[in-house]
Amino acid sequence: MKKIFKILLVVVFIALLGFSGKYLIDSNSKSPIIFTTEKAFKTSIEEKTVATGKVIPEDEVEIKPQVSGIIEKIYVKEGDAIKTGDLIAKVKVVPNEQALNSARGRVQNAQISLANAQQDFNRNKALFDKGVISTQDFQNVKLRYDQAEQEVKNARNDLQIIRQGSTGGAQAITNVRASVAGTILEIPVEKGDQVIQSNNFNDGTTVATIADLTKMIFEGKVDEAEVSKLKINMPLKVSLGAIRDKEFDAKLKFIAPKGNEEQGAVQFKIEGEVFLDDSYFVRAGYSANASIVLDTKNDILAIKEALLQFDKDTEDPYVEVKIGDQEFKRKDIEIGLSDGINVEILSGLTEEDEIKVWNKTEPIKKEPETAQD
Secondary structure (H helix, E strand, C coil): CHHHHHHHHHHHHHHHHHHHHHHHHHHHHCCCCCCCEEECEEEEEEEEEEEEEEEEECCEEEECCCCCEEEEEECCCCCCEECCCCEEEEEEECCCHHHHHHHHHHHHHHHHHHHHHHHHHHHHHHHHHCCCCCHHHHHHHHHHHHHHHHHHHHHHHHHHHHHHCCCCCCCCEEEEECCCCEEEEECCCCCCCEECCCECCECCCCCEEEECCCCEEEEEEEEHHHHCCCCCCCEEEEEECCEEEEEEEEEEEEECCCCEEECCEEEEEEEEEECCCCCCCCCCCCEEEEEEEEEEEEEEEEEEHHHCEECCCCCCEEEEEEEECCEEEEEECEEEEECCCEEEEEECCCCCCEEECCCCCCCCCCCCCCCCC
16 A cells, blocks of 8 residues: 555656646746837927816897786797897786785875865965965975876876786787897797796796807816916817817906815816807807817927836836846936826936837737637
């Protein structure tokens, strides 16, 4: 038994030696990675930021009725171009019961005051004709009478306005007209809808929204890290999601003095005047991106940003420079402007230095296909 056990040990040992030798041979047969190099070069770099937002009309006006009532008829539709004074809709006046009752009471009070003033006037006129009172006293009495007459007229006019919407028409209908020229963007009401006039306690019902689509602005947001680099009148390039392969020139005209926190980041609102092209019809509300050039440098020394490495402890940038055949040494550098592809070299490199392409990967080897039975 001992002899057989020794023989088995010898066989296992020989097998292990065979596997180890094969592993060493296979390991040594693998080709080492051959690192290539690249050199620094002169170029121009632009640092840009992109603000997302939309294009909206510079001036947008909401048309509201002067009286409360029911929409009798609408004369325009969305997309129509209109001029100042054009008829938009007619509103059938439905008097407010509280206001109507108050107006009636005012008329009655005015009539009572007028009747009293008239009696006083008639009595004093008779005394004045007899020379009992002076001219000044009589004129004061006549003034009170005239004021009472005028108050009755005013109260009746107010009552008529509440009933009919105006003092001149016999029908309780009022017209809603455009206060500005432009394009009808939206008509949020329909025939038969009830509308409320604008007053101190209510904004009123919007009958139509009008805007001049020939004057558009870009409205977007930028991050707080970049807002300090923005200046009024900086040029923008605005691209619209609905119009491909076209960029519109724009000019920055507003930067919000206060930011708002959104999803953990502080965003600042910006606005830019967009210079439209007559060949394209730009609709209100198109989504848009504005490209803003924050800084530009020409004829500077740069390398591809992919060549950079960063120290694990200090996070300082460095590259590996060739000193011999497949031999490299670390070289700390100072970097500047970057556009995401190329980065400016402020110090640490020359155009003659050969920089290691450190992230080179080996090509994937294909497994040999096995013959199928």
